[in-house]
Each structure stands twice: as C-alpha cells, then as structure tokens.
Amino acid sequence: MGELGGYQSLLSKIREKRAKIVILGQGYIGLPLALLLCRAGYHVTGFDIKESLIKDLKEGKVKFSEVGLEELLKECLASGRYSPEDSVERALSNRDIYIIAVQTPVKINGRPNLGYLLSALELVLSHVRRYAPSLLVIESTVPPKTMEEVVMPILEERGFYLGDDIFLAYCPERAMPGRLLQELSGGNRIIGVIDELSGKLTEALYSSFTKGNIRITHFRTAELVKLVENSYRDVNIAFANAVALACEALDVDVDEVRALANLHPRVNILKPGIGVGGSCLTKDPYFLLNSVSSHGINLDLIRVARKLNEMLPKHAAELIVNALKAVGKRPEESLVAVLGITYKGNVRDCRNSPALELIYELKERGFSVRVYDPLVNEAPRGVYLCRSLEEAVKGADCIVIGAEHSQLLKINLDEIRVLCRDSPVFFDGKHAFDRKVVEEAGFEYLSVGCPANVIEILKEIAEHHIHEP
Numbered sequence: 314m315g316e317l318g319g320y321q322s323l324l325s326k327i328r329e330k331r332a333k334i335v336i337l338g339q340g341y342i343g344l345p346l347a348l349l350l351c352r353a354g355y356h357v358t359g360f361d362i363k364e365s366l367i368k369d370l371k372e373g374k375v376k377f378s379e380v381g382l383e384e385l386l387k388e389c390l391a392s393g394r395y396s397p398e399d400s401v402e403r404a405l406s407n408r409d410i411y412i413i414a415v416q417t418p419v420k421i422n423g424r425p426n427l428g429y430l431l432s433a434l435e436l437v438l439s440h441v442r443r444y445a446p447s448l449l450v451i452e453s454t455v456p457p458k459t460m461e462e463v464v465m466p467i468l469e470e471r472g473f474y475l476g477d478d479i480f481l482a483y484c485p486e487r488a489m490p491g492r493l494l495q496e497l498s499g500g501n502r503i504i505g506v507i508d509e510l511s512g513k514l515t516e517a518l519y520s521s522f523t524k525g526n527i528r529i530t531h532f533r534t535a536e537l538v539k540l541v542e543n544s545y546r547d548v549n550i551a552f553a554n555a556v557a558l559a560c561e562a563l564d565v566d567v568d569e570v571r572a573l574a575n576l577h578p579r580v581n582i583l584k585p586g587i588g589v590g591g592s593c594l595t596k597d598p599y600f601l602l603n604s605v606s607s608h609g610i611n612l613d614l615i616r617v618a619r620k621l622n623e624m625l626p627k628h629a630a631e632l633i634v635n636a637l638k639a640v641g642k643r644p645e646e647s648l649v650a651v652l653g654i655t656y657k658g659n660v661r662d663c664r665n666s667p668a669l670e671l672i673y674e675l676k677e678r679g680f681s682v683r684v685y686d687p688l689v690n691e692a693p694r695g696v697y698l699c700r701s702l703e704e705a706v707k708g709a710d711c712i713v714i715g716a717e718h719s720q721l722l723k724i725n726l727d728e729i730r731v732l733c734r735d736s737p738v739f740f741d742g743k744h745a746f747d748r749k750v751v752e753e754a755g756f757e758y759l760s761v762g763c764p765a766n767v768i769e770i771l772k773e774i775a776e777h778h779i780h781e782p
Contacts, residue, residue, distance in 0.1 A: 320480070335410070336359055338413065339359040340414070341592070345488075345494055346486075355394065357389075359395065382493070414452040415453055417454050419600070438468070444478070455600075457537045457540070458604065482512065484504050485535060487503070490660045502519055503538055504529045505531060506529060537604075540601040544597055550622060556571070557762025567585055568748070585760075587629045589667065590655075630678060640757075642710055647681070648709050649711045652706075655668070672695070686718070709734065710733070712740065726739075730754050
C-alpha cells in the first residue's frame with residue numbers, strides 16, 4: 314500500500330473510531346489515557362507486564378487516587394471497549410495504533426534509563442504488520458534526540474519504513490497527578506514529528522478526547538519542551554527554598570518575606586518546603602542536563618537548583634534535631650510523628666517523596682518515627698504506618714506535616730497537643746498552617762525559612778531601637 318493510501322486508510326479508521334488501540338503501560342498516564350480513548354469510542358487494550366495490576370483493573374480497582382478514575386474504569390469495562398491484558402499476543406496482535414506510556418527513570422549518575430521504553434518498542438515492532446500501516450506514539454518522557462537517534466534507527470534496522478509501515482509521533486504527557494483526567498482531556502498537547510502525515514494522524518487521534526489546543530512541531534522541540542517545563546518549575550521551587558535558607562541565616566520569617574515581596578506586581582515567589590517529589594520534576598532537569606553535556610554549555614543554574622531541592626530533607630532533619638536539642642531532647646530518646654508521606658497533597662503517589670527522604674534522615678539520626686497518611690494503605694520501605702492519627706501522635710516530641718492533604722489541614726491541634734509529650738515541636742514542612750494558631754495550641758512552630766525563635770528576635774531588635782536614646 315502506498316504512502317497516501319496507507320495514510321488515508323488509517324485516518325479513516327481513526328475518524329470513524331474503528332482503529333484498534335493498545336497502550337503499553339497502565340500506570341499514572343497509560344491508564345487514564347486508555348480510558349479517555351475508550352470513552353471517546355475506541356476499542357482499547359491496556360497492556361502491562363504486572364499481572365497483579367491487570368488483575369485489579371479487570372476487577373475495576375485502581376491503586377492510585379484520582380478523581381473519577383475508578384468510576385471511569387468501571388464504565389469502560391462495562392462498555393466492553395476496554396480490555397486490560399498482560400498477555401503480549403492478545404494485547405499487541407492486529408492493532409492499528411500503539412501508544413507507549415512506560416516509565417523512563419533516571420539513573421544514579423543522572424543519565425536516563427531508557428530500558429523500559431526500548432523493551433516496549435521491541436514488543437511493538439515484533440507485532441507490527443507489514444503493508445498494514447500503523448501509528449506509533451511515544452508518551453514516555455525522553456531526552457532530546459531520542460526519537461531521531463534511538464527510536465528511528467531501531468525502526469529502520471528492523472526494516473520498517475516511516476510513513477509506510479509505521480507513522481511515528483512523540484506526544485509527551487503534561488498532566489499532574491490528582492488532576493490526570495481533567496488535564497489529559499482539557500490541557501494543551503504537543504505532538505512531535507518529522508513528517509506531516511504522522512502529525513495529522515496523531516492530531517486526529519488526540520483531538521477525539523482532548524479539548525485543549527494541539528500544536529505540531531519537530532521531534533526534538535517536543536522533547537525539549539517537556540524537559541524545559543519541569544526544569545522551570547524546579548528552578549522556581551529552588552529559588553523559594555534558597556530564600557528560605559537566607560531567611561534562616563538572617564533570623565527573618567520567610568512567610569512574611571514572601572507575602573511582602575509578592576505584593577510587587579511582577580514577583581511571585583512560591584512556598585518553600587522540604588524538597589520536590591514526583592516522577593517528572595525530579596528527573597527531567599537531569600534529562601535536560603544530560604542532553605547538552607557534550608556541548609560545553611554551562612547550565613549550572615539548573616544543576617544547582619536540582620541539588621538544592623534534593624538537600625532540603627536533610628536540612629529539615631537538622632532543623633528538627635536542633636529544635637529538640639534546644640529543649641533538652643536527644644534524638645535517640647525522641648519520637649517524631651510524620652503526617653502525610655506522598656509527594657504532594659491529596660494524591661496517593663509516594664514516588665520520590667521528600668517526606669520519605671526526611672523520614673530516612675531522621676531514622677539515621679536515631680529518632681523513632683511513626684507515620685500516618687489517610688491516603689496511603691501500603692507502607693513504603695522502612696516506614697511504620699499507623700492506622701490512625703491518634704496512634705501516630707501519641708507520645709510524640711515532634712509533629713511533621715509532610716503532605717498538605719485536605720484531611721490533615723483540618724486536624725484539631727488542641728487534641729493532638731494533649732497526646733504529645735512536653736515541649737513538642739510542630740514542623741510545618743509545607744507552610745500549610747498559621748504559625749500563630751499552632752503556637753496558641755501549645756506547640757513550638759518550625760519550618761524551613763522560619764527559625765523557631767525568629768519572632769522573639771525581631772521583637773528584641775524592635776524594642777532595642779525604640780528605647781535607644
């Protein structure tokens with residue numbers, strides 16, 4: 314079949330919802346994407362090598378917390394158009410569209426690990442039919458030039474012709490856990506290609522379920538844009554954390570500094586905290602740095618920002634140690650209750666959570682640590698997960714807010730204070746609580762950028778100048 318004939322045939326299948334789709338990877342991005350395509354009218358197979366995951370999906374169960382996701386899963390299962398599969402043959406045979414949405418983690422040395430992507434690609438290529446054109450879309454985050462220098466050569470080595478056997482596109486996910494369905498169906502999308510027809514096919518597919526604008530560009534541009542977006546956010550968070558460290562050094566309250574600085578019409582400093590978590594923000598800056606490492610370009614701004622955010626859990630642990638020592642409590646005799654261990658509020662995602670890193674730091678220093686998180690059912694490595702808030706805080710010397718879940722923001726501080734030991738510290742890792750309210754409940758308030766005694770210090774300075782002759 315010629316190029317235009319194959320293109321027209323596949324385009325008709327997409328427009329008429331006759332295209333059979335398989336999505337490799339049924340995690341945070343692959344599953345919502347599969348369900349949205351199913352809701353749009355396509356027959357979609359969700360493939361994953363994890364048998365337990367597929368078993369749960371077949372039973373209508375979702376491991377991670379997303380508004381409306383489990384309901385949509387049950388709806389799609391009932392429609393008969395969504396099929397979770399762990400069998401390679403049943404999942405990948407006779408498909409028109411292959412979408413790869415597997416993880417691409419970062420190695421210890423900061424280099425990308427494309428192993429999962431390459432394995433998924435091999436599975437796809439072993440099932441693509443000759444002379445029956447198919448569309449291959451990669452959603453997984455990759456460094457610039459991956460499509461041109463890794464994916465395309467593999468296709469060519471296997472004897473496939475772009476625009477004939479396979480149409481190829483890169484469409485990086487740009488959705489945030491906690492809002493996946495909303496952002497995947499309403500957010501703007503970028504499609505990277507090297508030929509016009511692949512772009513048109515992918516646009517026809519994605520426009521069937523998303524209301525956002527779709528922009529078509531070159532492979533390399535799309536790859537870079539994804540990394541730039543998250544590196545920008547990482548640098549901005551690092552700036553907020555740097556301001557917090559400066560406030561600590563100068564005995565100034567960072568919350569007041571932020572509030573006053575943000576009165577400027579062109580300033581918007583974010584909240585500082587105990588670091589950055591999640592899958593993308595912690596790796597994408599490294600992907601960007603690695604992509605230009607051989608070009609002699611100095612991107613220390615991005616590297617230093619990443620390192621600063623990585624050291625915040627350790628810095629937070631030191632603040633807690635010093636605060637407890639100030640009231641005569643040694644780490645090996647103290648209990649810390651950490652409330653919330655996901656990387657952000659109102660999600661169940663613990664990947665690269667700075668709260669977990671803080672727990673490990675505290676345990677290394679000799680603290681006993683209990684954890685309560687209303688959204689987490691399975692304890693991560695090295696974590697004792699309590700069944701109730703009361704169990705976690707009973708006898709605690711320090712309370713740590715590790716995630717700003719709505720349920721945790723409503724806790725009764727007076728009731729918690731009664732359960733704690735004498736002179737308890739309240740470490741607000743998310744700057745989510747009002748300092749005055751916390752102190753009125755009988756805690757010593759502490760957070761990154763808010764020295765424990767900063768209010769007293771500033772009062773002393775003010776009184777000194779007022780009474781100067």
